[in-house]
Amino acid sequence: MNSVFEALKPYLDRMMALKAALVLFEWDDATLAPEKAGELTEKVIGTLSGEYFGAVNNETVKELAEKCAGEEGLSEAEAGQVRELLEEISKLDAIPQKEYQEFSQLTAGAVRIWTKAKADNDFDAFAPTLEKVIDFQKRFAAYRAKEGQKKYDVMLNDFEPGFSMELLDEFFGVIKKEIVPLLKAVQESKVEIPNDFLTGDFTDEQQEEIGRFIAEYVGFDFSKGVMAVSAHPFTTNLHNRDVRITTHYGKNLDSSLFSIIHETGHALYELGVRDDLTQTLVGEGASMGMHESQSRFFENILGRNRSFWVPVYAKLQKAFPDNLGNISLDDFVRAVNKATPGFIRTEADELTYSLHVLIRYELEKDLIEGDLQVKDLPEAWADKYEEYLGIRPENVREGVLQDIHWSQGSFGYFPSYALGSAFGAQMYAYMKKEMDVDKLLEEGKISVIRDYLKEHIHQYGKLKKSREILKEMTGEDFHAQYYVDYLKEKYGELYRLNV
């Protein structure tokens, strides 16, 4: 180990340990903690967040990091950690520790307030908290903005380094121009796709059993991971030998199934990070968009592909004999790809999904950079759903209160979901030239695809940025057109359109 880096190492270990503790509290809170624990546990989380802040942002660490940055002999992993640390320091340095701590406590409580407001279908109960969260985030972004940089660009950059409103306006411009009319054509098509057989009264145990099977089939390693239940499915990790996913069970057999495949995609990313990078500042996925590219790749591009189900559909039929016993593989695959405008982003099909994200992007931009007020959000939300999806939510539970993100203070996160789909489509276009993806899936050789993604993406953790990964993998910078082409081809065929 480089000797200057060696002096920094204990400080890095401290950061990682505090971060791991915060991750574990978050996991525990979402999956297990008793109902009345919240308020007192928030104090702990607030204090640990403050400790993390202090561990990153202090003079000794800054000096050591700057000294390391001038070193020649650092390994790739060491240099990556120093780079990330300096970025993190410059991020936090701009924010007074007290405000950061207040904000952590606020968001810990905000999630509970949002949960209750959503259950009660009561936007007003959440609005004052949301206003505070936005105030903090605008203030933090202003503290952090480089000269002339817009606040929302600062936020976007946290989730997707290398992307800005300029690039995203262009990306969502293409989506708006191409996908809104494509959806219209789909809706006007005469093709009927029955999917009522996906609904039923399933037990949690029944869904869990097949869910665990599918997670393992896709590649989730239960000796290095855990699956649990939470209100909102997510993936988290302590390191590359402890990666955790959650799901929830309901009345549609495809809902938990594809949510598990989605989270397994995230999990594979974290399980695939190199041993010398895990438990370091570069030991996680490159960006939110790159992470979503993996989860959505497994969920949609592979998981909703007919070939994926060839080796395992019989097993699925056996798990749900009353519903799928008499349904052909083709009918099943058509059903899980049916495009239907709906209110809920997380339940959306591949086609309408990007429009849900488009709406959030436009609203966030307007909240942060424009003059949209929190009190006017429910109306603005409903207007956009009517415009792009042709449906108007009747209540806030299925409208503006559906997502957890804003209560956690995550603004600029949503675009990553659509970017992830678009990254995935670009990778897929390239991979099809390298290997026969359908044949591999049909032969149950999903591990070949998994290994390929591990080799080109997962292993590097945060050593490379998303555009760099794309360029090295596909030979091109990011292009939205692959995504639009993918959707047009898939839905054109499914609904027999002339696109």
Add this chain to the structure above:
Amino acid sequence: MNSVFEALKPYLDRMMALKAALVLFEWDDATLAPEKAGELTEKVIGTLSGEYFGAVNNETVKELAEKCAGEEGLSEAEAGQVRELLEEISKLDAIPQKEYQEFSQLTAGAVRIWTKAKADNDFDAFAPTLEKVIDFQKRFAAYRAKEGQKKYDVMLNDFEPGFSMELLDEFFGVIKKEIVPLLKAVQESKVEIPNDFLTGDFTDEQQEEIGRFIAEYVGFDFSKGVMAVSAHPFTTNLHNRDVRITTHYGKNLDSSLFSIIHETGHALYELGVRDDLTQTLVGEGASMGMHESQSRFFENILGRNRSFWVPVYAKLQKAFPDNLGNISLDDFVRAVNKATPGFIRTEADELTYSLHVLIRYELEKDLIEGDLQVKDLPEAWADKYEEYLGIRPENVREGVLQDIHWSQGSFGYFPSYALGSAFGAQMYAYMKKEMDVDKLLEEGKISVIRDYLKEHIHQYGKLKKSREILKEMTGEDFHAQYYVDYLKEKYGELYRLNV
């Protein structure tokens, strides 16, 4: 808040947050964490332990604490925290931080090594680790010993302040003198107590359902607590609104049932701590012995009392109809009180239990103060079982490897189990003068007993020491005779002896 104390408060919050994180990792590791997570998670735990050590044991904190100790205007809770902190500082101050951290990492790994060695019935696989643990503990005790103080006394004092080998030699002397012959008389008695109906093939779900019912009946509040499964049942807590118990399920219906009542006793203690004390250094039970007094009071003195089951035995019969459907309440109660010398401490009946502890006390004393070597432990263990219980373990899994404690570095802990039973018996003798315990139990008014214990014990957390609590509650210092009398009366009646 006192202004000197106010300056100390953020440091105290930091300690409590780090401690809470360590508690959560411990819980997670025992109940959920994936098999291969261990090694990397241990690094996190090691770092956080070091942080905790540094948070307690640093010059600023020491100065502030000493300044507080000289203050007049501290509240009872504030003064208690300062006292505990100074004790903790003097404890840690004596140990070099690096050794403390090495020890934490060692014990985190030691538990896994012990678990495997136990499963493999292989003492040699654990012996080198145990030797290291003992070396650390002897060294730490030597660092900490006051002039002329014995190392094992230092250890005992960690779990039971105010108790020493002198007092315990006397206590275990009475046990040896009175209980060994009592057990002999029981074994020679002609009374047959059938208990085969307690054994069967029960599902985990079946046991869990009645277990949750009983926990709630005894007073466990599931809105402030969680119940899970682990290899070795335990109770832990983050604060008085997040108290967690574990159990395990097997082939004896009484095993998980009474283990749940036992852990609920521990949990009630933590749930009953005053709001102004929780999340502080005085926010937990007074001592291990006082904790065990509560768990064993609920498990044995109440839980194995016929009156306890009067309101709920029908429910239990319904949960296990094949086994208990035709068994009378009297036969059930006799069965769960049957005294049978066995190898396993945690499965022991009330009568033989103290002899299991006596054995461990004598062995620990000999390991720490005498010349017993780790390599000779299995033999020494077996000899003592033969001497006091009349049975000789054939393998180390059921012998010296059965308990987790030594792998965690806990020496001086075992005596607290017997002390707890003895504290409970002394309390019970006094309580029976204050209230009709049997009648309350028969009428399902267990809350009256719970409230009484909360008022006299639980609410105070660590503000009082165990002997102080006993004195204030019963008007007397600790006396072993109550315990012996309780066992003689109970088992004399059960086995129709002349004692």
